[in-house]
Amino acid sequence: MDTEAMRSFVRAAELGQLQRAADELGVSQQAVSKRIAALERELGVRLFVRTARGVEPTLDGQAFLPHARDIVRGVDRAVTAVRPGSRALRIDVLGLRSAQAVVLHDYWRAHPGLDLDVVTLRVEDPQVAVDAVRTGDVDASFRTVTDRAGLPPEVRQVPAFDSPLELLVGPRHPLAGARTLAPAQLRGYRIWLPGIKPRSEWERFYDELVAAFDLRIDPTGPNFGSEVLLDAIADSADVATLVGARDRYAWPASHDLRRIPVAGPTLAYPLSLLVPSADPHPGLRPILDHLAGLTPPAEPVWHPSWASHAG
Known part of the structure; x- marks a missing residue:
């Protein structure tokens, strides 16, 4: 074959x-x-x-x-x-418009000689990504294992960077005119995040977010992609969603969508990187140094409980 x-x-x-x-x-x-x-x-x-x-x-x-x-x-x-040593540095990201891909692209533009292969494993279970790192299919993966007991000795998890959340709304939404919003101001509004998988790191994050700020997170319905979600938000006067500050989205100018930072505290999704415990790709260390040097979100910052276990 x-x-x-x-x-x-x-x-x-x-x-x-x-x-x-x-x-x-x-x-x-x-x-x-x-x-x-x-x-x-x-x-x-x-x-x-x-x-x-x-x-x-x-x-x-x-x-x-x-x-x-x-x-x-x-x-x-x-x-x-x-x-040996002939393959490009291969890093898994959640999507090519995700904050992880944006940060890697910024790094590559400053270091165009780097032989970098950005891939998307298209898996929901972080344990699949752990196995891909363990077997050498990828050199690193932007995934988080919230229970460190699930990591084999061949793989370690290091903090990458915090991704501050923004509220994305259409022009007719009651919060559309706000310049910034505190988490308490989001209470009662429908925040639509379709397709959150059970037992995923995202489900645990948003469960803790709801518990901490009494938010109305709606995970119902299949995820038909960002275009369908953006169309729905543009046409609605009451539906919003949360996006990462560095996530890249594109929509027609007629949508007139608004990205509103959430602060007081900043809601931060803690992104982690799964890497080999021994003999990592030689191009990985400069990437880790770059991530460590990224500007952190403005204080005060809210993190989920498992964020302290990322390193």
Whole structure:
């Protein structure tokens, strides 16, 4: 079975678009399509369906994906084993518009000679990211294990940086005219955060946030992506959401959305980095030094209870 075809399938499934997969793999979209078509013929099943946004795995594709990912990782590990030091520094981020990706991009612009590979594992369970760091599939991952007992000895968790939260509202929302907001001023308003996974680090964060400030966090409904969420906020007079201050979002000018800092105290999401306990990639140390030098949020700051256990 062609491992490059499986690699094309895995990246297309993770990115949701054949063109983005082709760009990342350094080939044409036609080449990716041909590889996947050949794989489908060999397997005797359809792996993708086309959507308005790109492609999505079929049920067979979803079943095949974790096994294909394991094969591709195994091939990469085999190649790396005979070419030590040849691979780029590979860091997992939650999304390419996330605060983690923004910070890494700022660092790379100041150090353009760095061979950096920013990836998204597209997993909700931080233990999967822990395993990816342990096995060397990635050199570091911006994930947090809130219970340190869940870390194997081969992986350690270090503080990365605090991500202050902002309230995002549409122009008709009652808080749209505010320049800053205290957490107490958010009480009673619906803060929509669809798709929070049970037992995830985000569920624990927002559970503690609700308990501390009596906020109305609404996690109902599937997460259809940021575009759908932003459209809903723009059309609503009562729905808001919380975003990270460094997170990058783009919306039509007609949406007229407002990002309002929350202060007194600042609500800070503590981002952590999972790294190998021994023999980390040589390019990782400068990244850690850069993260340590980032400007912290304005005091006073509220953190969840598990933030003190991040280091």
